[in-house]
Amino acid sequence: MSTDKKELAVAALRNGTVIDHIPSKALFKAVDLLGISRLDKSVTIGCNLQSSRLGSKGIIKVADTFFAQEVINRIAIIAPSAVINTIKDFEVVSKEQVELPSEVVDLVVCNNPKCITRNEPMRSRFEVIDRENVTLKCCYCEHEVNGDMINLK
Amino acid sequence: MEKNSIVSINDISKEEILELLKTAAYFEEHPNQKILDGKVIATLFFEPSTRTRLSFETAVNRLGGRIIGFSDPAATSTSKGETLKDTIIMVGNYADVIIMRHYLEGAAKYASEVTDTPIINAGDGAHQHPSQTMLDLYSIYKTQGSLDNLTVTMVGDLKYGRTVHSLLMALSHFNVKFQFVACDELRMPEEFRTFCDRNGIQYTEHREFSAEVINSSDILYMTRVQRERFTDLMEYERVKDLYNLHNAMLADSKPNLRILHPLPRVNEIDQDVDDNPKAYYFQQAKNGLYARQAMICKVLGIKVNQ
Ligand SMILES: [Zn+2]
Numbered sequence: 001m002s003t004d005k006k007e008l009a010v011a012a013l014r015n016g017t018v019i020d021h022i023p024s025k026a027l028f029k030a031v032d033l034l035g036i037s038r039l040d041k042s043v044t045i046g047c048n049l050q051s052s053r054l055g056s057k058g059i060i061k062v063a064d065t066f067f068a069q070e071v072i073n074r075i076a077i078i079a080p081s082a083v084i085n086t087i088k089d090f091e092v093v094s095k096e097q098v099e100l101p102s103e104v105v106d107l108v109v110c111n112n113p114k115c116i117t118r119n120e121p122m123r124s125r126f127e128v129i130d131r132e133n134v135t136l137k138c139c140y141c142e143h144e145v146n147g148d149m150i151n152l153k
Numbered sequence: 154m155e156k157n158s159i160v161s162i163n164d165i166s167k168e169e170i171l172e173l174l175k176t177a178a179y180f181e182e183h184p185n186q187k188i189l190d191g192k193v194i195a196t197l198f199f200e201p202s203t204r205t206r207l208s209f210e211t212a213v214n215r216l217g218g219r220i221i222g223f224s225d226p227a228a229t230s231t232s233k234g235e236t237l238k239d240t241i242i243m244v245g246n247y248a249d250v251i252i253m254r255h256y257l258e259g260a261a262k263y264a265s266e267v268t269d270t271p272i273i274n275a276g277d278g279a280h281q282h283p284s285q286t287m288l289d290l291y292s293i294y295k296t297q298g299s300l301d302n303l304t305v306t307m308v309g310d311l312k313y314g315r316t317v318h319s320l321l322m323a324l325s326h327f328n329v330k331f332q333f334v335a336c337d338e339l340r341m342p343e344e345f346r347t348f349c350d351r352n353g354i355q356y357t358e359h360r361e362f363s364a365e366v367i368n369s370s371d372i373l374y375m376t377r378v379q380r381e382r383f384t385d386l387m388e389y390e391r392v393k394d395l396y397n398l399h400n401a402m403l404a405d406s407k408p409n410l411r412i413l414h415p416l417p418r419v420n421e422i423d424q425d426v427d428d429n430p431k432a433y434y435f436q437q438a439k440n441g442l443y444a445r446q447a448m449i450c451k452v453l454g455i456k457v458n459q
Pocket of ligand 1: 117139141
């Protein structure tokens with residue numbers, strides 16, 4: 001696929017958000033996390049597209065929708081490589097890499113069944129101890145979790 | 154909110170450890186004082202532990218404080234479904250310090266977030282038990298005169314034994330060489346070996362509880378090898394007696410060697426060791442009283458005359 005055509009595909013959105021560079025295996029989880037199935041706007045989802053960076057990537061295009069930072073942060077846990085393009089009047093007005101916050105609050109379930117967060121009506125809290133491999137450490141029981149072992153709330 | 158609490162030994166700096174040890178030594182000289190006169194200390198044992206509770210409550214009583222609380226959660230509203238948060242806020246309204254033990258990991262940390270009253274963690278599941286570590290440190294400090302330039306040998310269950318992990322972390326502030334003695338199934342976990350490697354802490358690993366290991370030790374820290382820790386019961390049968398200590402094995406040990414054990418012991422230390430002056434586990438438990446007195450004063454910001 002030529003660069004021109006790629007840009008054209010993005011530009012075809014008048015206003016909205018394009019989330020690019022999502023690892024294919026995380027794509028549908030990302031769709032879930034962003035609450036996309038509940039939107040009534042037009043949504044285009046591409047899966048198993050070629051990517052020099054990821055091998056195989058997914059892309060989500062949503063018209064007339066802009067996500068709050070805390071919503072976008074949700075996908076940083078499963079797709080730290082994702083890029084958020086904000087489109088206004090056919091122009092990419094911002095292009096941002098999602099960023100893992102240093103602390104992940106109320107998003108992830110601790111895998112330790114004896115953790116206080118699993119037994120009290122409270123928010124979970126994890127410290128990000130390794131950004132590259134997305135390793136989180138529970139602020140309460142100190143159990144560590146990474147990659148595919150991360151369970152979202 | 155959590156600044157005065159003692160939830161984990163890892164939150165205590167080297168300076169604070171040394172300060173606590175000095176205070177503990179002071180209390181050993183002067184165990185009965187009225188420093189907690191007028192103070193109310195809550196002991197909340199969501200999981201029963203008679204040994205730890207009696208030690209803390211004796212510490213409070215000898216300093217003239219009053220105790221409220223419970224030793225059996227069945228008698229409280231927790232058993233009626235009250236959240237930990239509500240219980241802690243309620244007790245925090247009455248008490249000056251909350252000493253708590255809980256079966257869930259991270260419970261003390263969470264408690265420290267929901268009240269301004271200082272929390273002392275008296276054990277949260279398999280997670281942390283900082284007063285045990287403080288009494289271990291005090292016992293080593295007292296018998297060796299220092300926490301530096303020592304060889305500390307840990308024996309038995311190094312995989313699940315939280316006391317050895319916490320002690321290792323606390324001693325990492327000091328110049329200590331470790332010997333880890335365990336079977337393959339109960340070996341010191343990788344995370345702690347990596348921690349040692351990264352921080353330049355010397356250690357050696359041994360499958361055999363040999364004379365060489367014993368004779369080079371200043372401290373022998375014994376732990377119980379429990380049957381339920383094994384996935385392979387044949388392996389348990391094979392190793393269960395390999396890490397037991399008998400008096401004859403101490404014949405050529407260093408004169409300053411002391412034997413520690415977090416108690417209760419079963420047969421990993423033979424009764425014939427008890428009369429050896431190097432056996433220190435009963436005094437070790439008694440040292441818990443002074444270490445706990447020091448911890449209570451620390452969270453209340455009370456400085457004692459030294
Ligand atoms: Zn946890």
